Amino acid sequence: MIYFDNSATTIPYAEVLRTYQEVASKIWGNPSSLHNLGSKATRILEASRKQIAELLGVKSSEILFTSGGTESDNWVIKGVAFEKERYGKHIIVSDIEHPAVKESAKWLSQHGFEVSYAPVTADGFVDIDQLATLLRPDTILVSIMAVNNEIGSIQPIKAISDLLANKPVITFHVDAVQAIGKIPTKDYLTERVDFASFSGHKFHSVRGVGFIYRKEGKKLQPLLTGGGQEGDMRSTTENVAGIAATAKALRLVMSKENEALPRIAKMKEVIYDELAHHEDIVIFSGKAEAFAPNILTFGIKGVRGEVIVHAFEEHDIYISTTSACSSKAGKPAGTLIAMGVPTKLAQSAVRLSLDDDNDMSQVEQFLTIFKQVYEKTKKVR
Structure with missing residues (x-):
């Protein structure tokens, strides 16, 4: 089997699964319990939080655990909007954001907020000048992804940070789900x-665990109320167990970056150069x-992406059409449409994501x- 769909999900590292199993079987107390079993669980939980924070260069108090990237995005977008609505109700997201x-943002637009969509260039990058024109006195939130999940364009987060430098009322959110271990x-x-x-299963942890970085002092409406976990948030x-496994996965991935990224880039280059030789x-x-x-x-011109995906699957090679969250819906890559790619051509897109x-x-x-x-599709092309 050849698995080239790592942007959809990664295979958990063996060491990560061992950590999960060990914690799940030995540290099974509820962290909220007062007895010793609860205290042991709390120590593991906070040690994991500290490790993640140190690896990212932030404070432990700035990490909040979630169930994954979708929850993290939903929580920030909606939580910030309702927390800051007294300052304004205008939100900006880019045209190429993940559906989460x-x-x-669309949901908020149905609940009294106004949403603007920052356009992208033909290459798939947020247009800074156009973004600047969308900013208003009542803008409270700008959300831009770090790495686009469909074509891999690295968004100009530093330039956007400079643009927002003197606008402290505007909250700046970055969807970094595809960034860990890649940039x-x-x-x-x-x-x-x-x-x-962030989402753990994108960097070799188990599914069902994610986290949010929240800069110290920044406010967010709580997601769930009840027992008061995560600082009442x-x-x-x-x-x-999943959180401990995620901390382990993050450490392993980040420790391999210097060696792994050049190897991954070389594999991409070899495939790219070969594909570029074919006219269709x-x-x-x-x-x-x-x-x-x-x-x-x-894409292969004139051939729908799902046809290519299944053609490779017959040879035990696994790739994707666009994002895993959208591919089953049969929709063309939203990023490509935002880039101005004709719908028919966008429907031919398939994605390789290496690791x-x-x-x-x-x-x-x-x-x-x-x-x-490619040869078999000659008549269709």
């Missing part, structure tokens, strides 16, 4: 960023440093099968 952000932390977690969202019994191939992802080293999205688990022999096998698939 765009649908949250340096300093590129998306700037001093100006107030909130950032998210009242539900914490998934201690359109490549939507760039090869330059402005794009993540792991994501390569392309350190992959190697060059898998790349060679993929390219061998690609040539067969």
Whole structure:
């Protein structure tokens, strides 16, 4: 099997699964309990929080645990909006945000808020000048992703941070779900960023665990009320085993970055260069440093993406059409539409998302099968 769909989810590291199993079987007390079993769970929970914070270069008190990226995005977008509505009701998100952000913004637009969508360039980057024109005195929130999940464009978070530098009333949120282990932390977690969202299963942890970075002093409406967990912000019994596993995964991924990223980038380059030789191939992802080293999205003109996905699956090679959250709906990549790509061409898009688990022999096998698939589609093309 060749798994090239790592942006959808990653395979949990063996060490991460061992951590999960050990904590789940030995530290099974409720962290809110007063007895010794609860105290042991609390120590693991807070040690995990501290490790995640230190790896990101922030304070332990600035980490709030969630169930994943979708919850994290929903919580920040809605929680900030209702917390700051007395200052204004205008929100800006980009045209290429993940549905967890765009649908949250859409929901808010049905509850008294006004949403503006920042356009992107033909290459898939937020247009800073256009974003600047959308800012208003009543703007309370700007949400921009760090790495686009569909084509891998790395958004200009530093430039947007500079744009918002003298606008302290505006909260700046970054969806960093696709950023861990792919770009340096300093590129998306700037001093100006107030909130950032993360999801463990995108970097080799187990599913069902995520977290939010909340800059000290920044306010957010609670997500769940009840038991008072997470500083009265998210009242539900914490998934201690999953959180410990996520802390382990983050440490492992970040410790491998210097060695892994050049390898991943080289695999992408080899595939990119081969695809570029074929006249009926359109490549939507760039090869330059402005794009993540792991994501390569392309299409075969005249052939729908799902046809290509299933053609590779017959050879035990797993790729995706667009984002995992949208692919089953059969919709063209929203990012490509926002970039001005014609709908029919956008419907041809398939995404490869590589990881350190992959190697060059898998790349060679993929390219061998690609040539067969490409030849079979000749009549359709």
